[in-house]
Amino acid sequence: MSEQSNHKIEGSFIPLPSNKNDKTGTPDPGEIIEVTIMLRRKKALPAGVKKGAVMSRKLYQESYAASKEDADLVEVFAHEHGLSTVEVSLPRRSVILKGTLSDCEAAFNTSLHKVDNFRAPASKVQVPKSLADIITGVFGLDNRPIARPMFQVAKKNSKMVAHTASPQSFYPNQLAKLYGFPTKVTGKGECIGIIELGGGFRDTDITNYFKSLKIAAPTVKAISIDGAKNSPSTADGADGEVMLDIEVAGAIANQALIAVYFAPNTDKGFLDAITTAVHDTNNNPSVISISWGAAEVNWTTQALDNFNEAFKTAAALGVTICVAAGDSGSRDGETDGKVHVDFPSSSPYALACGGTSLQVSNNKISLETVWNNSSDSASGGGVSGYFPLADYQAKANVPLEIDTKFNGRGLPDVAANADPNTGYNVLVDGQQLVIGGTSAVAPLMAGLVALFNEKYKKPSGFIHPQIYANPGLCMDITNGNNKTTTANTGYAAGPGWDACSGWGVLSELVAG
16 A cells, blocks of 8 residues: 555544354455546535526536546546546546455455454544545445335234234325425426335336326336346335335326436435436436434444435435335334434434324324334434534424433424325335334325426425525424333424424425
């Protein structure tokens, strides 16, 4: 390794967990791996995104993408260390490299350790000092699974519940009517992007599901990222997430193209999928749905920062990002007794989608509360421990984070039906199931945004400032909380914004 290659990238390293049951070892030094290098922008994006302001892709590339000069310098460094170039994308600010594991260890001055089937750096990743200001992150050395899908299959006596066995479950288009979503629009001319980190879909399920709804099936297109593909397996696995996302979004906006980006469940795969979708000028998604995530503490800060910048780019380009806020209440699946929020929904540029429990009588909503089934089945939400309070939340009375007292970004922003006991009727691998979770709310909101985009003949884009300035656009959820039996602290609903249901159920935007 060159002596000048000693600039440590802060936040590039989280130790692999280990216990006496883990199988530790050394990865194969000859294994070929890919690494994504993230580059700085030519200049920083403007801090705020004004209502209705959409930057042209031409202006973005000219002023805010990565520069060819920076990419060339990274390639020179890589080639000197035996790494080859797979792809360079200046809009995505990505240089993807390939080489042996041992060459990657030498290039980035770290050793890779292995626990079970996954590897991670043993120390902070290093790059030459000459590239310190150019490189904002190095992804791919660590390949542990980074996120989990935010869906829950309704079960009774440990058996999955079918549509007919659920006393009150809903088809997505039923919810659209109950919530008062725009009518006379179908998402025509729009594209909904969906990020998936596992599983797959079957064309026969899509055909049969929409036939049962008596509406035309949407066009669904699978897009491979980093070698991942549409790989359906079983209904109780990730296929449940994939089909939930497609069927919910498609039932709301059935004439929209649905582009499903399949990527490996790693921080590199996740980030590559997001940047690919945001800059996909072939399919041109105007809204992206993400139903995968993990508590902020499980992410490196380089991931938090680079994902957030990707979402900031989306906001500037008029692409709305809808993200599930989590399904494990105020602790988000962590066992340290503290509150946690889920990322990437905690990004201030993501529309964080919380969950409710819905009761309907005579085709009208009779009661809607925060989803909370008391154990680890409840709407995520809270206050970020990393991202500061967003400007648009200045008057929302966001509390301080309970444990750290950090003045952070509050989430969720909106909410909708997510309780698996009042869940969504879906068809997965030929099985009629009822599925809930905030995973359902992200594609529900994505479908809604596609309707807005068609209705107003322009992209809705970064809708947060509009929602926070006009809370009457949402139906307020004032009852319930996201405390669970494993976390006695949490957040309660009340009038106005709160950290378990946001502003409530969104159904309209302001014209113009």
